[in-house]
Amino acid sequence: MDLLGQHLYLVAISTGLAVALGVPLGILLTRRAAWRALVLGLANVFQTIPSLALFGFLIPLLGIGAWTAIAALVVYGLLPIVRNTYAGIAGVDPAVREAGRGMGMTDRELLTMVELPLAAAVILAGIRVATVVGVGVATIAAAIGAGGLGVYIFRGVAVVDYTLILAGALPAALLALAADGLLGLAQRRLAWRR
């Protein structure tokens, strides 16, 4: 399997999992004030752990390979997604929420018909950050046997071959830019004027 494909695989799976976990968690935080400090604080702590160190912590638990890398990528993707989901929903005009509740919308109707659509652009911005960070951290995943474009970079460094280094670094950088650009486009299409 070619290394670009592996790289995409790592990023896609981990971002998907981070969204599946992070968005519901963010929604929960808008409904449970007591959890906010704890969850956001924890996600923040994980964010500050350097990636190689996090890999180091996870290896005794999950071994080396793709799944360890994916676990770490999910951890890094959670903070932007949870925080943006929370902020996006909390940022909905309170009058809109009051009108909705006052007219007899259930909590789920309010969430699906009003809050999520209005928060969509902000949530997508969080997913965009998570994706771009994911592309970057996945480059380091090669160090723990997870494959990806980092393989070229590390091998190139080991044998001092600049072409090899670039063969990994260039696609990785372009991938990050492409992800950022595409998601940025989607984000702009979703933004609603208040």
Place this chain on the structure above:
Amino acid sequence: MTPVLEVRGLGFRLPGSGKREAGNVKAELVADLSFTVGAGETLVLLGRSGSGKTTTLKLINRLLEPTAGAVRIAGEDAGALDPVCLRRRIGYVIQEVGLFPHFTVEHNVGLVPRLEGWAPERIAARVRELLALVGLDPGTFAGRYPHELSGGQRQRVGVARALAADPLLLLLDEPFGALDPVTRVELQGEFRSLEGRLGKAMVFVTHDVREGLRLGTRIGVMQGGRLVFLGTPEELRRAEHPEVRAFLEAA
């Protein structure tokens, strides 16, 4: 004939304020409130900021749960109903309007009928009817978005939205408060003629005496969470309670 709305001994005390402290009367936002509103009647709740008028509205549609007293709507105990069902039977209009920015005017007005599962044709017909009723040409306005409307137009849509499912009772919280004086008077006039045609029970909160005198069949003056006066506009003008006089003098 059963009144549409019956409020008896209604009270609301902030949670966590059960302790006996000297200065703790403030935590009782509404106390000992009793009144009835029949079909075709508009009860105006007049009072200063913080007098409890908005709280009273929210106690009726249970956006806040009463801590004392009872509310009956068309003879049924409001406290025993599912709050969501209750609210769908009551129209609610607020000062900031709160139109959904991502819905067209048509979608906004047709919201409750859609939640209730009405047939699309029925919803469309009802939306057209209501837009015409509030003075907005359906052809022009149905497809517009809230950000394309003026303040006065938005509030007209807000009223249409509240009327969509043909509720028995309408609650309005300073609906014209955010509008410029000219638009405000214009909407008051239209609202007055609408009151006559609709025959609904309404509770209209305002701090503007003139608006209250113009639109109310009866006026209730609130002070410190209690009703200190309840009567017709003529009775209000002759009343001697200091708070009532203060309002009349300020008009």
